[in-house]
Each structure stands twice: as C-alpha cells, then as structure tokens.
Amino acid sequence: MADMSLVVRGRAVVSETRHLLFSVMPGAVWIIVFLVLPSVYLMAVAFMTNGPYGQPQMPLSLESFRQLAGFGFLGWSPGNLYTLLRSLWQTLLSTVLVVIVAYPIAYYITTCREKWRPIMLLVVVVPSWTNQVIRTFGWMNLLAPGTPLSDAAQALGLIAPNMGLYPSNFAVTLGLVYNFLPFMVLPLYAAFEKLDTAQVQAAQDLYASPVRAFWHAVFPQTLPGLLAGTVLVAIPAFGMYVIPELLGGGKGMMLGNLVANQFAGSANWPLGAAGAILMLIATFAGLFAMRRIGKRLGGGEEVVI
Amino acid sequence: MTNPMPAPEVEYSDPLDDTRERDDAMPREASSIELKGLRKQFGKDMVALDGVDLTIEAGEFFTLLGPSGCGKTTLLRILAGLEDPDDGKLLIGGKDVTDIPPHRRSVNTVFQSYALFPHLSVRDNLAFGLRMRGESVAERQRKVAEVAEFIQLGSLVERRVDQLSGGQRQRIALARALVCEPNVLLLDEPLSALDAGLRGQLQVELQRIQKRLGMTFVFVTHDQDEAMVMSDRIAVLDSGIIQQVGTPSEVYEHPVNAFVARFMGHDNLFAIQRSADNWVDTDLGRLQLDAAQQRAEQQGWLLIRPETLELGGEVPPGYNRLEGIVKERLYRGSRIEYRLEINGVNLMVVTSNLGQRLHAVGDKVTVSVCPEDLVRVAA
C-alpha cells in the first residue's frame, strides 16, 4: 500500500518536472544557444591570436590584452588607455549630470496633482521610445555648424568660427545625458512617492535649516531609487556605441567604439573580444557593487528594469 | 445561537416556506465519503494529515473544525482532488477516487476567496462548470436561470464580478458550485471574509439550502460557534489527527480531551490530582461525581461547564457546594458572567439574566453543581 502510493507520488514528481522542462526549456535553450554560447565563444576569442584576415586563430595567448593596454608593433601608445579613461570619465560625468537634472524633476512630479503624475512620467519617457540613432541624429541637426546653438557658442568664443558644437566630447556628454535621463527619473520618482512625510516633518522640527532637514530626512530615503537609477544609467553608458560614434568623432571615441571597430573596420577580433570582456567585468562589478550597497541600505531590491 | 439576526443585506424569502413544488431539475444524489488512513506531508517534516479515518454519511452537513494549520484545509483539498494524499484511500459514493483528477470528480468547492473568474460575467461564471462538462447551450441557460432564481440573485447575472459586494460574491460562488449538481459540496471557510451580521444570516441560509437539496456538505471552519450552529456532525482536528467526531452537543458537552474542550470554548478545566469511583480532587477541593462518569484512566481533567453552575440560593441535597469571591462581572444582556476565585483558582459561572439580584465584585458567594454535570476529560 505504502509502496503503491510512493510510486504514484514519484510519478507526480516526474510529471511536474516534465512540465517544467516543456514550458521553460524552449526559451532557456534558446538563450543558452543564442546568447550564452556566443558570449563564451567571444571570451574564448579574446585568448586567441589574430590571423592575417582578422579571424581568430590558435595558439592561445594574452596578446590581445597586451594590445588593449596599448602595446603594438611600434611599442607602447596611450591611445587605447585614453579611450578607456574617456569612457570612465564620460560615464561618471553623464551619470552625475543625469542625477542633477533628474532629482528635481522627480521631486517636482510628486508635488503635482495625482492625476497629472502618470501623464508627466509618460511625457518624460516618450522620447526614449524613439530609435537611438534618430534621437542622436536630432542632436546632430541641432549642434551642426550654422545652427543657433553653434552660433551662440561661437559668439561666446567657446568654439572656433565656422565650427559646430559637434563632433566633440561635449556633444557626447550631452547625448548621454539626453539618452539616460528617463532611466533616472523613473526610479527616483518611485522613491519620492514612497517618501515618509512624517519623517520630513519631524526633521523640520529638529533642524532649523531646510538644507539640513533635506540632508537628514529626505535624501537617505531616496537613496535606493538613486542607486537603481545609477545602475540603469552607468552600465549602459559605459558600453555606449551609437552616441560617441555619431557625436564624438575620432577624439570622442569610447570603449564601445574601440570594440566595435575591431569587428568592422580594423578586423582584430581577439582585441575586440578582450575589450568586450573588460566591458562585461565592468557591468557585473557594477551590478554586484550596487547590490551590496543596496543590501546595506535595506530595501535594495528596487532595481526595476 | 450566538449571532443575533441583523437586518438582511439582500432580501430573501425562506426556501423552506416556499409553497411551490420542489423543482426536480436538481437531482439530489448525495454521496457518502470514506477516508481510510489518509496521510499527507509537506516537505520533510510538516505533517498535515497523520492517518485520518473518517466516514461522512450521504446528505450530511459535516464540519471539519480546528485551529489554523490543523490539516482541515488539506483534508478538504484532498477531497476536491487538488492535493494528492501520500498514503491512504478516498472513497466517494463507494468508489475509489484517490487517483481521479479534480476535473473528473463530481465534487465542487466554494473557495474561501470565492475564486470567481474576473474575465467572465456573473452568468458566464455560473455556466463555467456546465460548459466545461460539455452541456448544451439550452441546458446551460435553463440551469443558470434556475440556480440564479434559487439563490435570489437573478438580477445580477449580467454584471461583472468586480461590481459585486462581498456577500453577493459569496452567493455567486455557492451558486456556481451548486449548478453543477455535485454529489458532494465542499466549503472552505466560505463565510470568513464577511462581517458578523451577514455571516449569521448566511449560516442559516446555507443550512437551509443543504437540507432542501439533501446534498452532502463538507464545511471547513475554525469558528466553533459556526460549526455548532450549522452541522449535523463535527470532526475536531489538531496536528493532522482527528480528535473527536460527534454531533454538536456531544462535542460540546462531552469533549474527549482537553484540546477539544478548550477549542470548544471551555475555560473551567481543572487538573485531577486524585480520584476514586465517585469523587475527584482538584484545586477546587474534593468534588462528588456521578458514578456513571467513571473512566478507566485515573489522570486527566475535570470539566465544569459554566452554565451548569448555580450561584447562591439553596444547595439541593447531593450537590457539590463551593465558596468563592466574585472577582469580575461581565454583563452580557441575556446572561451574566462571573469570574470567581476559589482556593486561588478561577472559576467561570454563567447565569441567565432573569432579573435576579446581581452579585457585586468582592461578594462572597456559594456555588452549587449537580454531580451529573461534572465531566472527566482525558489529558
């Protein structure tokens, strides 16, 4: 009797597992075959040698990482290092600027009437639904030589006569801020909306100055949102390709362009793959760091994608 | 009954007073249920049912009563087929249905959350089971109209589910199960989400519907008052084991152990220190017992139901006599509850409010109780 039911029970477990496999396997296999395997292959490529026609070859070596650090036939050159540093700098600068713009905007939306808030959020998000290439192209139109913005910059002596505001590092920063602003506004808005106003009022009683009240009562409560926004902005910004390619020119190149160029023009797959590994490390390190900080702050599971 | 009847939320007429001929559209083919050695375990060490043997008669209103986590809901889910037992057999109407999936059992459930389909209208909810069983459109329409009239909610059938009140949802959930004419109807705490007034009203109504249809009802609740009001028989469960099965009066007046006694709301339980054929020693002192109460086991508890105690007045010959001090008095309208202190232990006394003089806190009073009303209860 007991044995019989064990058999029945075992059959039920088996059929549940089969059900799990049937439902989940097509997608899981798809992602494994078409994303995990290619990524693993790419990592392997980074440790191969560059062939005469740009295809990866045996033997295995660390040559590509040496090249990434700037060592070539002609000795060491700082070009790649500059690109790397520029990527870091652009990421940092644009993230800070995005925070500076998004913070008051997110706060302002929460002070408006409830029925307007979803519409205001929509208004902020809608531009990001358009293709990135088109949005960046819009900025090329705006910053080109002869446009009011460029004329104004010339009049102020910021740029040479007959030049436009692009290509330049400034244009890349602007493009990045423009591109990622909504990604910061949404999580910050979520944080502001949950703000415990009782704490704010208590702080206003305790601290005479509004600045100190803000710093002690409001800011800590918005930190989880800020953190989530930083993940959503900094990680994709570091790997950005389209914006520096269109707005940056040769001197505005970022890591994404360096990597992409190895697969398009210059054809050095191992070098490109090595750059991609660097990008992956940065991505996962960023995610990991944010998770750790988020856990310390408590309520760090705010990362909404 | 503890719940006084408030003004009904929905007007209804008494189905029993109905002078129309009983409609024979709803066959009353009730089934008996037999459980044999049913076991169910979740994970490694969470035993929900620990060998349950139980027989429920055809056409009975049977209640599974117990605290949360006692296994009553698991038992109900096994009856419905929503959970497979690890061991044991389940027979409905004499047929072994242990391995029959829920959609092939002639058993329907009224869920605690009602589980009405939000994407369907009330009418489509009512017709869902019939449609799944493949009944014709005409048949479906006739039965839905009939059941809607039966539960007095004919006007609601075109509504969406989210337009209904809690009480209305409850009735629709009931109707959705009834319209399938199951041999057994299972009810999983169907009244727990309703406020007290509506609850009392629906308790009476459910009982009447059951009697009228003659269907087997298995009802789950943690509320002993509800169980006593509605049931033909009650099974009290604890830790996956059936403690006692009996009619409401058996379970209330003669609980088999201290758990059942406490769960049925008894406070006056006293550990037996010594006992003989016709007396026991407790903290209250020595009390005379009816010899018929004699039980094999010597240890256990003495149960004194508070309403069997007589406060003040003459002590009839042969009665036990106790003296105590009134520590607390609760005026409940139809009755008055006193908490007395006797030899440093509490004794609850309930008297009917017949206009007699009330005792004040601090009064010294005599209490008497007939030996026949003292019940010995196993540990």
Next chain:
Amino acid sequence: MKKRTLQRGLSTFWWVTIVFLYLPLLVVMLFSFNASNSAANFTGFSLRWYERLLGNEQIISAFWNSLVLAIVSSVMALVIGCLIGYGMYRHRHRKLGWLIVLIYLPIVLPDIVFGISEMAFFVSIHRHTGLLQPGLGTMIIAHVTFQIPFVALIVYSRLVGLDATLFEAAKDLYATPFKRAVHFLMPTLKPALISAFFLSFTLSIDDFVISFFTAGPESATLPIYIWGAIKKGVSPEINAIATLMIGAVAIAAVLSLMFNRKGRY
C-alpha cells in the same frame, strides 16, 4: 513665501527639461517638411522629401525588412516567452535561480557585447557549416533573444497578480488541462500578451546596435539605412524617415500602454 519660490523654480526647470527632451525630435520633424535642403534654416513647407522616400527602393526594402523582423521576432518571442513566464509561475516554489539569471542575462548585457558575440558566433558557425548566413534570419534570432525576457516577465507578473485559487476553481469546475488553457489561461492572459507583443515590436523597431552587427548585406533595416545615410552625410531625407518612425513607435507604444492598463483589474 519661500516655498512658492521653490515651486516656481521647479516648474520652470520642468519646462526647460521638457524642451530639452523634445527639441531634437521636433527639429527632425520640422526639417522633414523643409523646402530647401538646409539643416539650419527653414525656408518653407514642402513634402518633397516624403515623395523622394517613396521612390527610394533601398528605403522601401529597409522598411519591409524592419516590419518583417519586428513582427516575426515578436510572435516567436511571444510564444517562447509566454511558456517561460507560465513555467516560472507554475514552478515558483522550486529553486529557479539559474532560470532567473538566464532571463536577466539578455537585459543586463551591454548591447555592443550582445551584438558582437552573436555576430562572431554566427560568422564562425557559417564558416564551418554553411548555416546561419548573416541576414534576416540571424537578425530574427538575435531579436527574439532580447525580447524573450520582457515577454516572460510581463506574463509572469500578470500571473503572480492573479488569485492562485482561480487555477484550482477551473480544475474543480471540470475543465481538462486543455480546456483550462483555452477557457481560463488564455482569456486571462490576453491583455498581458497583447501588451507584451507591442513592447516586443517596439523594442525590435527601436534596436540598432544588435541589428547592425547581425545583419547581412541584403537585410538592412530602417535604422541601419539611416545610420549609413548619416555616415555619408546629413540629408533631409533622413528627417522624413525619422519622422515616420517616431510616429509609428509612438502609436505602438500608446497601444501597448492602453492594453496593459486595461489588463489590471
């Protein structure tokens, strides 16, 4: 007093930001109607750039490529993603950490890494087996890969928001597994599925980087065509295609939003 100054300041800042967000798009749309081909001066209204679009075979072919890619990949992702979402829900009490990691992978991977690893993989497979020649097929594969997680998460969150006893009620009311899928699961999931389809569609139309690296010579989509045109030099024709795409995406996105809102009881 002070508070009102702050509020007024914020309101001004809000409008400045809105101008900042919409200016590039408005400029594109405005100059698509420009009579001359100047990128700096608007000389008069004309539809000449739109007329030119119709005559450009490359654009027409890119348009069809974009459309076919978006529809085919969205439908495939809908089927696969819906299955995963349901599987994740049904087996949510099991340890599915590996599955969650797998599902988030396409979301967190930088586009460029995503694109080049697919490209490197497809090219190598093609070199050795002749299969997976870069073209519309490889693009569909890549798009389905990044759409699956979004569909799965939408379906999963819809199911989690549902009263779990509804599934049991359907079983209890004589529905066989097949009838449960047809009469309960599908109608309940319908709004979520429609919304997921539109989201997938929008994501596909919006994508440039991944398409760029997985495309073949014959399978340029509109963003790829625009990219090439920009690289050759800014032309008002680009403004016209861009304007059409802005309009199309806006409509798809609004539809997606409408269905998603209706789906929440």
